[in-house]
Amino acid sequence: MKMNIPTVPEFLQIETTYACNSHCVFCYNPSREQHYSSDLTWKIVRAVGEAEIPLVQLTGGEVSLLTNLNDYADHLSLTSKVSIVTNGIRRCDLTKGIRKIFLSLHGDKKTHERITKNPDTYDTIVENIQHYVGRGFIVAADVILCTANYKQMYDLIRTAKELGMTEVYINRFQGGGFGVEVLTQLMPPITMFRDALGQLIAGRNDFGLAVGFGTSIPLCIDKRLITEGFEFNCQMGVKFAAIAPDGEMRACNQALKGYGNVTQTPIEEIWKSDSLDDYRDLSWVTGVCADCELLDRCGTGCRVDNSQNADYCPDAFVRDMDKRPDLVSEILAQPPEERAPVPESPLTGQRRLKGEPNLLIIRKHPEKYLVRDNYSSLTVDDVAAELCGAAQSGITSEQDLWTSALRQLPHRQLSPALLGRYVDHLVHEGVLIEA
Numbered sequence: 001m002k003m004n005i006p007t008v009p010e011f012l013q014i015e016t017t018y019a020c021n022s023h024c025v026f027c028y029n030p031s032r033e034q035h036y037s038s039d040l041t042w043k044i045v046r047a048v049g050e051a052e053i054p055l056v057q058l059t060g061g062e063v064s065l066l067t068n069l070n071d072y073a074d075h076l077s078l079t080s081k082v083s084i085v086t087n088g089i090r091r092c093d094l095t096k097g098i099r100k101i102f103l104s105l106h107g108d109k110k111t112h113e114r115i116t117k118n119p120d121t122y123d124t125i126v127e128n129i130q131h132y133v134g135r136g137f138i139v140a141a142d143v144i145l146c147t148a149n150y151k152q153m154y155d156l157i158r159t160a161k162e163l164g165m166t167e168v169y170i171n172r173f174q175g176g177g178f179g180v181e182v183l184t185q186l187m188p189p190i191t192m193f194r195d196a197l198g199q200l201i202a203g204r205n206d207f208g209l210a211v212g213f214g215t216s217i218p219l220c221i222d223k224r225l226i227t228e229g230f231e232f233n234c235q236m237g238v239k240f241a242a243i244a245p246d247g248e249m250r251a252c253n254q255a256l257k258g259y260g261n262v263t264q265t266p267i268e269e270i271w272k273s274d275s276l277d278d279y280r281d282l283s284w285v286t287g288v289c290a291d292c293e294l295l296d297r298c299g300t301g302c303r304v305d306n307s308q309n310a311d312y313c314p315d316a317f318v319r320d321m322d323k324r325p326d327l328v329s330e331i332l333a334q335p336p337e338e339r340a341p342v343p344e345s346p347l348t349g350q351r352r353l354k355g356e357p358n359l360l361i362i363r364k365h366p367e368k369y370l371v372r373d374n375y376s377s378l379t380v381d382d383v384a385a386e387l388c389g390a391a392q393s394g395i396t397s398e399q400d401l402w403t404s405a406l407r408q409l410p411h412r413q414l415s416p417a418l419l420g421r422y423v424d425h426l427v428h429e430g431v432l433i434e435a
Helices: 038-051 069-076 109-116 122-134 150-162 177-186 190-207 267-271 274-280 327-333 382-392 398-408 416-429
Strands: 011-015 055-059 081-086 098-104 138-145 167-172 210-213 240-243 353-355 360-362 368-372 376-380 432-434
Touching (some): 011 038, 038 069, 038 267, 055 069, 069 081, 098 122, 122 138, 138 150, 150 167, 150 190, 167 190, 353 382, 360 382, 368 382, 376 382, 382 398, 382 432, 416 432
Parallel strands (some): 011 055, 011 240, 081 098, 098 138, 138 167, 167 210
Antiparallel strands (some): 368 376
Protein backbone atom coordinates (compact mmCIF):
# COMPACT_ATOMS: atom_id res chain seq x y z
CA MET A 1 0.00 0.00 0.00
CA LYS A 2 1.42 3.38 -0.99
CA MET A 3 1.01 6.10 1.61
CA ASN A 4 0.43 9.78 0.93
CA ILE A 5 3.82 11.17 1.91
CA PRO A 6 4.47 14.92 2.29
CA THR A 7 7.57 16.47 0.74
CA VAL A 8 9.42 16.54 4.07
CA PRO A 9 8.73 15.24 7.57
CA GLU A 10 6.53 17.59 9.55
CA PHE A 11 8.48 16.75 12.73
CA LEU A 12 12.16 15.82 12.77
CA GLN A 13 14.49 14.85 15.59
CA ILE A 14 18.21 15.53 15.31
CA GLU A 15 20.28 13.37 17.63
CA THR A 16 23.18 15.77 18.06
CA THR A 17 25.34 13.49 20.21
CA TYR A 18 25.24 10.20 22.09
CA ALA A 19 27.32 11.59 24.95
CA CYS A 20 25.33 11.89 28.18
CA ASN A 21 25.81 12.82 31.83
CA SER A 22 23.14 10.42 33.04
CA HIS A 23 22.84 6.63 33.12
CA CYS A 24 19.14 5.91 32.60
CA VAL A 25 18.37 2.21 32.71
CA PHE A 26 15.92 2.48 29.79
CA CYS A 27 18.22 4.47 27.46
CA TYR A 28 17.83 3.64 23.76
CA ASN A 29 21.13 5.25 22.72
CA PRO A 30 23.87 2.83 21.65
CA SER A 31 26.69 4.66 23.49
CA ARG A 32 26.95 7.32 26.20
CA GLU A 33 30.57 8.16 25.40
CA GLN A 34 30.43 8.86 21.68
CA HIS A 35 31.07 12.48 20.74
CA TYR A 36 30.75 13.91 17.24
CA SER A 37 32.56 16.87 15.74
CA SER A 38 30.79 20.22 15.63
CA ASP A 39 31.69 20.41 11.91
CA LEU A 40 29.60 17.30 11.24
CA THR A 41 26.74 18.56 13.40
CA TRP A 42 26.77 21.88 11.55
CA LYS A 43 26.47 20.04 8.22
CA ILE A 44 23.40 18.24 9.56
CA VAL A 45 21.88 21.42 10.98
CA ARG A 46 22.40 23.29 7.72
CA ALA A 47 20.86 20.44 5.72
CA VAL A 48 17.79 20.50 7.96
CA GLY A 49 17.58 24.28 7.71
CA GLU A 50 17.70 24.06 3.94
CA ALA A 51 14.81 21.57 3.94
CA GLU A 52 12.59 23.92 6.03
CA ILE A 53 11.05 21.34 8.37
CA PRO A 54 8.13 22.77 10.40
CA LEU A 55 9.08 21.29 13.79
CA VAL A 56 12.64 20.34 14.70
CA GLN A 57 13.81 18.82 17.97
CA LEU A 58 17.41 18.71 19.15
CA THR A 59 18.08 15.70 21.30
CA GLY A 60 20.88 13.36 22.27
CA GLY A 61 22.43 11.90 24.34
CA GLU A 62 22.30 15.11 26.29
CA VAL A 63 22.09 18.42 24.41
CA SER A 64 23.21 20.55 27.35
CA LEU A 65 26.73 19.15 26.81
CA LEU A 66 26.92 20.79 23.38
CA THR A 67 29.08 23.89 23.13
CA ASN A 68 27.13 25.19 20.12
CA LEU A 69 23.58 24.32 21.20
CA ASN A 70 22.30 27.90 21.00
CA ASP A 71 23.97 28.45 17.64
CA TYR A 72 22.33 25.35 16.19
CA ALA A 73 18.94 26.40 17.56
CA ASP A 74 19.22 29.97 16.29
CA HIS A 75 20.13 28.77 12.81
CA LEU A 76 17.25 26.30 12.70
CA SER A 77 14.78 28.84 14.12
CA LEU A 78 15.05 30.82 10.89
CA THR A 79 13.07 28.09 9.09
CA SER A 80 11.55 25.94 11.88
CA LYS A 81 10.18 26.01 15.39
CA VAL A 82 12.79 24.38 17.61
CA SER A 83 12.57 22.32 20.79
CA ILE A 84 15.12 20.41 22.83
CA VAL A 85 15.04 17.30 25.01
CA THR A 86 17.19 17.51 28.12
CA ASN A 87 17.61 15.63 31.38
CA GLY A 88 17.75 18.99 33.17
CA ILE A 89 20.85 18.26 35.22
CA ARG A 90 22.98 20.96 33.62
CA ARG A 91 21.44 24.43 33.41
CA CYS A 92 22.11 26.37 30.22
CA ASP A 93 21.53 30.00 29.31
CA LEU A 94 19.26 29.03 26.45
CA THR A 95 18.49 31.16 23.43
CA LYS A 96 14.92 32.20 22.67
CA GLY A 97 15.45 30.39 19.38
CA ILE A 98 14.42 27.37 21.44
CA ARG A 99 10.66 27.52 21.80
CA LYS A 100 9.99 24.45 23.92
CA ILE A 101 11.89 22.30 26.41
CA PHE A 102 11.01 18.65 26.94
CA LEU A 103 12.57 17.90 30.31
CA SER A 104 12.89 14.40 31.74
CA LEU A 105 10.90 13.69 34.88
CA HIS A 106 10.22 10.05 35.72
CA GLY A 107 8.66 10.03 39.17
CA ASP A 108 9.35 11.23 42.70
CA LYS A 109 12.89 11.93 43.90
CA LYS A 110 13.70 8.35 44.92
CA THR A 111 12.22 6.78 41.79
CA HIS A 112 13.68 9.31 39.37
CA GLU A 113 17.19 8.96 40.76
CA ARG A 114 16.93 5.15 40.80
CA ILE A 115 15.78 5.06 37.15
CA THR A 116 18.43 7.51 35.98
CA LYS A 117 21.12 5.98 38.23
CA ASN A 118 22.10 9.53 39.07
CA PRO A 119 21.90 10.22 42.82
CA ASP A 120 21.50 13.71 44.24
CA THR A 121 20.30 15.26 40.96
CA TYR A 122 16.51 15.50 41.42
CA ASP A 123 16.57 18.71 43.44
CA THR A 124 18.84 20.35 40.87
CA ILE A 125 16.50 19.28 38.08
CA VAL A 126 13.52 20.79 39.92
CA GLU A 127 15.38 24.09 40.34
CA ASN A 128 16.26 24.12 36.63
CA ILE A 129 12.66 23.47 35.64
CA GLN A 130 11.58 26.48 37.67
CA HIS A 131 14.40 28.54 36.12
CA TYR A 132 13.30 27.75 32.55
CA VAL A 133 9.62 28.31 33.36
CA GLY A 134 10.54 31.65 34.92
CA ARG A 135 12.35 32.66 31.74
CA GLY A 136 9.21 32.12 29.68
CA PHE A 137 9.98 28.82 28.00
CA ILE A 138 7.24 26.26 27.41
CA VAL A 139 8.44 23.36 29.57
CA ALA A 140 6.90 19.90 29.19
CA ALA A 141 7.56 16.85 31.33
CA ASP A 142 9.05 14.04 29.24
CA VAL A 143 8.25 10.76 31.02
CA ILE A 144 9.24 7.17 30.34
CA LEU A 145 6.46 4.93 31.64
CA CYS A 146 7.83 1.64 32.93
CA THR A 147 7.30 -0.92 35.69
CA ALA A 148 9.36 1.20 38.11
CA ASN A 149 7.10 4.26 38.01
CA TYR A 150 3.67 3.25 36.68
CA LYS A 151 2.04 3.87 40.07
CA GLN A 152 3.28 7.49 40.15
CA MET A 153 1.63 9.00 37.07
CA TYR A 154 -1.04 10.94 38.99
CA ASP A 155 1.46 12.41 41.44
CA LEU A 156 3.88 13.18 38.62
CA ILE A 157 1.23 15.31 36.88
CA ARG A 158 0.60 17.10 40.18
CA THR A 159 4.34 17.82 40.48
CA ALA A 160 4.50 19.10 36.90
CA LYS A 161 1.62 21.47 37.63
CA GLU A 162 3.27 22.77 40.80
CA LEU A 163 6.52 23.42 38.92
CA GLY A 164 4.79 25.48 36.21
CA MET A 165 5.07 22.93 33.42
CA THR A 166 2.24 23.06 30.91
CA GLU A 167 2.23 19.55 29.43
CA VAL A 168 3.11 15.97 30.32
CA TYR A 169 4.21 13.62 27.54
CA ILE A 170 4.22 9.90 28.33
CA ASN A 171 6.51 7.58 26.40
CA ARG A 172 5.92 3.94 27.23
CA PHE A 173 9.24 2.12 27.63
CA GLN A 174 10.37 0.42 24.44
CA GLY A 175 13.31 -1.92 23.90
CA GLY A 176 16.30 -0.15 22.38
CA GLY A 177 19.99 0.46 23.09
CA PHE A 178 20.83 -0.22 26.74
CA GLY A 179 17.12 -0.73 27.35
CA VAL A 180 17.14 -4.08 25.54
CA GLU A 181 19.14 -5.55 28.43
CA VAL A 182 16.33 -4.78 30.90
CA LEU A 183 13.34 -5.26 28.60
CA THR A 184 11.59 -7.88 30.71
CA GLN A 185 12.10 -5.87 33.90
CA LEU A 186 10.90 -2.51 32.58
CA MET A 187 8.22 -3.21 29.96
CA PRO A 188 4.88 -2.70 31.74
CA PRO A 189 2.35 -5.44 31.04
CA ILE A 190 -1.07 -4.38 29.83
CA THR A 191 -2.53 -4.47 33.35
CA MET A 192 0.05 -1.95 34.58
CA PHE A 193 -0.48 0.20 31.50
CA ARG A 194 -4.21 0.34 32.14
CA ASP A 195 -3.59 1.32 35.76
CA ALA A 196 -1.26 4.11 34.60
CA LEU A 197 -3.77 5.28 31.97
CA GLY A 198 -6.41 5.70 34.66
CA GLN A 199 -4.02 7.87 36.65
CA LEU A 200 -3.20 9.94 33.57
CA ILE A 201 -6.88 10.63 32.94
CA ALA A 202 -7.51 11.55 36.58
CA GLY A 203 -4.39 13.73 36.76
CA ARG A 204 -5.27 15.57 33.57
CA ASN A 205 -8.78 16.22 34.80
CA ASP A 206 -7.78 17.24 38.32
CA PHE A 207 -4.80 19.45 37.49
CA GLY A 208 -5.75 20.88 34.10
CA LEU A 209 -2.54 20.03 32.26
CA ALA A 210 -2.32 18.73 28.72
CA VAL A 211 -1.42 15.04 29.04
CA GLY A 212 -0.82 12.66 26.18
CA PHE A 213 1.37 9.95 24.71
CA GLY A 214 4.53 10.57 22.74
CA THR A 215 4.70 6.94 21.65
CA SER A 216 2.00 5.03 19.82
CA ILE A 217 -0.16 2.59 21.78
CA PRO A 218 -2.41 -0.01 20.05
CA LEU A 219 -5.99 1.24 20.14
CA CYS A 220 -7.39 -2.20 20.90
CA ILE A 221 -5.71 -2.27 24.32
CA ASP A 222 -8.10 0.09 26.13
CA LYS A 223 -11.14 1.97 24.85
CA ARG A 224 -10.21 4.97 27.02
CA LEU A 225 -7.43 5.73 24.55
CA ILE A 226 -10.23 6.88 22.27
CA THR A 227 -13.01 7.91 24.64
CA GLU A 228 -10.67 10.00 26.80
CA GLY A 229 -8.71 11.56 23.92
CA PHE A 230 -5.44 9.62 24.35
CA GLU A 231 -5.32 8.22 20.83
CA PHE A 232 -1.93 8.89 19.25
CA ASN A 233 -0.12 7.70 16.15
CA CYS A 234 3.47 8.95 15.93
CA GLN A 235 3.37 8.81 12.09
CA MET A 236 6.95 7.55 11.91
CA GLY A 237 8.18 7.34 8.35
CA VAL A 238 5.17 9.37 7.21
CA LYS A 239 5.33 12.69 9.09
CA PHE A 240 8.11 11.95 11.59
CA ALA A 241 11.76 11.00 11.13
CA ALA A 242 15.07 11.18 12.96
CA ILE A 243 18.67 11.89 12.06
CA ALA A 244 21.53 10.17 13.89
CA PRO A 245 24.65 12.10 14.98
CA ASP A 246 26.49 10.84 11.89
CA GLY A 247 23.80 12.27 9.59
CA GLU A 248 22.00 9.02 8.75
CA MET A 249 18.24 9.51 8.38
CA ARG A 250 15.86 6.94 9.88
CA ALA A 251 12.10 6.48 10.07
CA CYS A 252 12.22 6.78 13.88
CA ASN A 253 14.76 7.69 16.54
CA GLN A 254 14.70 4.11 17.90
CA ALA A 255 15.01 2.49 14.47
CA LEU A 256 18.43 1.15 13.53
CA LYS A 257 18.05 1.18 9.74
CA GLY A 258 19.19 4.26 7.82
CA TYR A 259 18.03 5.39 4.39
CA GLY A 260 20.63 7.96 3.43
CA ASN A 261 22.95 10.56 4.91
CA VAL A 262 21.66 14.14 4.95
CA THR A 263 25.19 15.52 4.66
CA GLN A 264 25.43 13.84 1.24
CA THR A 265 21.84 13.72 -0.07
CA PRO A 266 19.06 16.32 0.31
CA ILE A 267 16.46 15.41 2.91
CA GLU A 268 13.63 15.71 0.38
CA GLU A 269 15.34 13.15 -1.86
CA ILE A 270 15.86 10.65 0.96
CA TRP A 271 12.32 11.15 2.23
CA LYS A 272 10.69 10.46 -1.13
CA SER A 273 12.98 7.55 -1.95
CA ASP A 274 11.44 4.18 -2.77
CA SER A 275 13.87 2.61 -0.31
CA LEU A 276 11.52 3.65 2.50
CA ASP A 277 8.85 1.43 1.00
CA ASP A 278 10.24 -1.42 3.10
CA TYR A 279 8.52 0.37 5.98
CA ARG A 280 5.72 2.21 4.22
CA ASP A 281 4.30 -0.77 2.32
CA LEU A 282 3.43 -2.38 5.69
CA SER A 283 4.74 -5.78 4.52
CA TRP A 284 6.31 -6.21 7.98
CA VAL A 285 2.89 -6.19 9.71
CA THR A 286 2.06 -9.64 11.08
CA GLY A 287 -0.39 -11.39 13.41
CA VAL A 288 -3.72 -9.88 14.37
CA CYS A 289 -2.66 -6.48 13.00
CA ALA A 290 -2.07 -7.72 9.45
CA ASP A 291 -5.65 -7.43 8.21
CA CYS A 292 -7.03 -5.15 10.92
CA GLU A 293 -9.27 -2.38 9.63
CA LEU A 294 -7.74 -0.01 12.20
CA LEU A 295 -4.21 -0.44 10.87
CA ASP A 296 -3.99 2.93 9.10
CA ARG A 297 -5.34 4.72 12.16
CA CYS A 298 -3.39 2.76 14.77
CA GLY A 299 -0.18 1.77 13.01
CA THR A 300 0.02 -1.34 15.29
CA GLY A 301 1.23 0.90 18.13
CA CYS A 302 5.02 1.27 18.40
CA ARG A 303 6.70 -0.27 15.36
CA VAL A 304 10.30 -0.50 16.60
CA ASP A 305 11.65 -2.92 19.18
CA ASN A 306 15.35 -3.61 18.98
CA SER A 307 14.94 -6.83 20.93
CA GLN A 308 13.28 -8.34 17.85
CA ASN A 309 15.12 -9.62 14.78
CA ALA A 310 13.41 -7.20 12.42
CA ASP A 311 13.70 -3.56 11.42
CA TYR A 312 9.98 -3.05 12.16
CA CYS A 313 7.40 -5.11 13.99
CA PRO A 314 3.96 -4.76 15.61
CA ASP A 315 3.77 -3.42 19.15
CA ALA A 316 4.78 -5.66 22.06
CA PHE A 317 1.24 -5.45 23.45
CA VAL A 318 -0.32 -7.09 20.39
CA ARG A 319 2.25 -9.00 18.34
CA ASP A 320 1.79 -12.31 20.21
CA MET A 321 -2.01 -12.18 20.43
CA ASP A 322 -3.87 -15.19 19.06
CA LYS A 323 -7.15 -13.34 18.65
CA ARG A 324 -7.96 -9.74 17.86
CA PRO A 325 -9.57 -7.98 20.85
CA ASP A 326 -13.33 -7.45 20.64
CA LEU A 327 -12.68 -3.75 21.12
CA VAL A 328 -11.69 -3.48 17.45
CA SER A 329 -15.25 -4.31 16.41
CA GLU A 330 -16.61 -1.81 18.94
CA ILE A 331 -14.39 0.94 17.56
CA LEU A 332 -15.35 0.15 13.97
CA ALA A 333 -19.04 0.19 14.91
CA GLN A 334 -18.80 3.70 16.29
CA PRO A 335 -19.80 6.46 13.87
CA PRO A 336 -16.89 8.70 12.93
CA GLU A 337 -16.50 11.69 15.19
CA GLU A 338 -18.04 14.74 13.59
CA ARG A 339 -15.90 17.82 13.72
CA ALA A 340 -17.75 20.96 14.67
CA PRO A 341 -18.32 23.04 11.54
CA VAL A 342 -16.32 26.22 11.21
CA PRO A 343 -18.66 29.12 12.02
CA GLU A 344 -19.43 31.05 8.86
CA SER A 345 -19.43 34.81 9.26
CA PRO A 346 -21.65 37.12 7.24
CA LEU A 347 -19.79 37.85 4.04
CA THR A 348 -19.02 41.55 4.45
CA GLY A 349 -15.27 41.56 4.06
CA GLN A 350 -15.17 44.25 6.74
CA ARG A 351 -13.34 42.42 9.51
CA ARG A 352 -10.15 43.85 10.98
CA LEU A 353 -7.63 41.06 11.42
CA LYS A 354 -4.07 40.49 12.48
CA GLY A 355 -1.78 37.48 12.32
CA GLU A 356 -0.95 35.30 15.30
CA PRO A 357 2.30 36.62 16.82
CA ASN A 358 5.45 34.80 15.71
CA LEU A 359 3.63 32.61 13.20
CA LEU A 360 6.15 30.95 10.87
CA ILE A 361 4.93 30.41 7.30
CA ILE A 362 6.75 27.78 5.24
CA ARG A 363 6.04 28.18 1.53
CA LYS A 364 8.88 26.13 0.07
CA HIS A 365 6.98 22.87 -0.41
CA PRO A 366 3.83 22.03 -2.41
CA GLU A 367 2.07 21.71 0.94
CA LYS A 368 2.39 24.90 3.02
CA TYR A 369 2.81 25.02 6.78
CA LEU A 370 1.69 27.48 9.42
CA VAL A 371 4.01 26.80 12.35
CA ARG A 372 2.80 28.19 15.64
CA ASP A 373 4.61 29.46 18.70
CA ASN A 374 2.99 26.75 20.83
CA TYR A 375 5.10 24.24 18.89
CA SER A 376 2.42 22.91 16.58
CA SER A 377 1.79 23.26 12.86
CA LEU A 378 -1.08 23.36 10.39
CA THR A 379 -0.80 22.02 6.87
CA VAL A 380 -2.55 24.40 4.48
CA ASP A 381 -2.62 25.37 0.81
CA ASP A 382 -1.18 28.42 -0.92
CA VAL A 383 -4.31 30.56 -0.40
CA ALA A 384 -4.24 30.20 3.40
CA ALA A 385 -0.49 30.82 3.42
CA GLU A 386 -0.83 34.03 1.41
CA LEU A 387 -3.68 35.36 3.58
CA CYS A 388 -1.57 34.80 6.70
CA GLY A 389 1.46 36.31 5.01
CA ALA A 390 -0.51 39.44 4.12
CA ALA A 391 -1.68 39.76 7.73
CA GLN A 392 1.92 39.40 8.91
CA SER A 393 2.93 42.25 6.62
CA GLY A 394 0.62 44.59 8.52
CA ILE A 395 -2.54 44.44 6.41
CA THR A 396 -5.56 44.42 8.70
CA SER A 397 -8.52 44.99 6.36
CA GLU A 398 -10.14 41.72 5.28
CA GLN A 399 -10.82 43.15 1.83
CA ASP A 400 -7.16 44.07 1.50
CA LEU A 401 -6.14 40.57 2.61
CA TRP A 402 -8.29 39.17 -0.19
CA THR A 403 -6.75 41.57 -2.70
CA SER A 404 -3.22 40.66 -1.62
CA ALA A 405 -3.91 36.93 -1.95
CA LEU A 406 -5.43 37.42 -5.42
CA ARG A 407 -2.40 39.42 -6.48
CA GLN A 408 -0.01 36.68 -5.31
CA LEU A 409 -2.10 33.88 -6.85
CA PRO A 410 -3.39 35.20 -10.18
CA HIS A 411 -3.83 31.64 -11.50
CA ARG A 412 -6.34 30.71 -8.80
CA GLN A 413 -10.06 31.21 -9.29
CA LEU A 414 -10.99 32.73 -5.93
CA SER A 415 -14.42 34.23 -5.35
CA PRO A 416 -15.12 36.56 -2.41
CA ALA A 417 -17.26 33.83 -0.86
CA LEU A 418 -14.40 31.32 -1.03
CA LEU A 419 -11.90 33.82 0.36
CA GLY A 420 -14.30 34.61 3.17
CA ARG A 421 -14.50 30.93 4.06
CA TYR A 422 -10.70 30.72 4.10
CA VAL A 423 -10.59 33.61 6.54
CA ASP A 424 -13.31 32.00 8.68
CA HIS A 425 -11.22 28.83 8.92
CA LEU A 426 -8.01 30.70 9.80
CA VAL A 427 -9.84 32.68 12.48
CA HIS A 428 -11.32 29.45 13.81
CA GLU A 429 -7.82 27.93 14.04
CA GLY A 430 -6.51 31.06 15.77
CA VAL A 431 -3.80 31.96 13.26
CA LEU A 432 -5.78 35.03 12.25
CA ILE A 433 -7.07 37.08 15.15
CA GLU A 434 -9.78 39.70 15.04
CA ALA A 435 -8.10 43.00 15.83
